[in-house]
Amino acid sequence: MYPTGALIVNLRPNTFLPSRRLTLCIKPLRDSSGANIYLEKTGELKLLVRDGDRGLGQVRCFDFDQGGLFVEATPQQDISRRTTGFQYELTSRRVGSDLHALSAPCxxxxxxxxxxxxxxxxxxxxxSIQDVTHELEQQESAIHLHVSRLYRQKSRVFQPAPEGSGWRGRITTLLECGVRPGHGEFLFTGHMHFGEARLGCAPRFKDFQRMYRDAEETGLNPCEMGAE
Structure with missing residues (x-):
């Protein structure tokens, strides 16, 4: 018989920088089964992953100070082997960055x-968005992009387009956000999670230009980049 109890998993960074917010993200393995995964703090539990969820493989992120992970085996009627597994990333972000993706991703x-x-x-x-495909099992949408200007990328998400003009690549977001193909150009930003590019902010490019000019005029730009 396999254990029927629970484990508390506490993850800690090697170093701590008070100026940065620590974020913990987990991604259950697609064949994970046999346990519920909770966020636990001072005895209170918040369900993150239910055993048998359709959305296995979906990334869940939360602030590090919200608690640790509580992995509880679910009752089984037989002795067949069930394995619970997940990947995790513990990352640091500057205070205020990527906050919308944690609190209200859509x-x-x-x-x-x-x-x-x-x-x-x-x-x-x-x-611009060329196509959007939906992955119902992971409860995610894949956004296929044609990129006219590449400002920054830490991984080779965007590759030169075969036709020789610009770049092509794909980024992912939650299915519930309802992303659809549309006309016009956007500024796409985001972070790498578990080897995939995850969508962050994506304003229309003309709106970004207005924001950038307004901040530049008031001296409130946090950094400089070409807005043309």
Whole structure:
């Protein structure tokens, strides 16, 4: 018989920087089964992953100070082997960066969030949406982009387009955000999670230009970049 109890998993960084917010993200393995995973703090539990969820493989992120992980085996009627597994990332972000992605991932970013995302994101590109495909099992949408200008990328998410003009690549977001193909150019920002590019802020490019000019005139730009 396999254990029927629970484990508390506490993850700790090697170093701590008070100026940065620590974020913990977990991604259950697609064949994970046999346990519920909770966020635990001072005895209170918040369900993150239910055993048998359709959304296995979906990334869940939360602030490090919200608690640790509580992994509880679920009752089974047989002795067949079930294995619970997940990947995790413990990352540091500057205070205020990527906050919208944790609290309300489908909410449009404020001007301040967009400008900060431009400075702190793993990728920043200008481009258009060519297609959107939905992955119901992971409860995610894959956004296929044609990129006209590449400002920054830490991984080779965007590759030169075969036709020789610009770049192509894909980024992912939650299915519930309802992303659809549309006309016009956007500024796409985001971070790498578990080897995938995850969408952060994505204003229309003309709106970003307005935000950037307004911040430049008032001296409130957190960093400089070409807004043309």
């Amino acid at each position: 909410r449009p970013c404020s001007d301040a969030e967009v400008l900060l995302a431009v400075c702190t994101s793993d990728f920043v590109v200008r481009g």
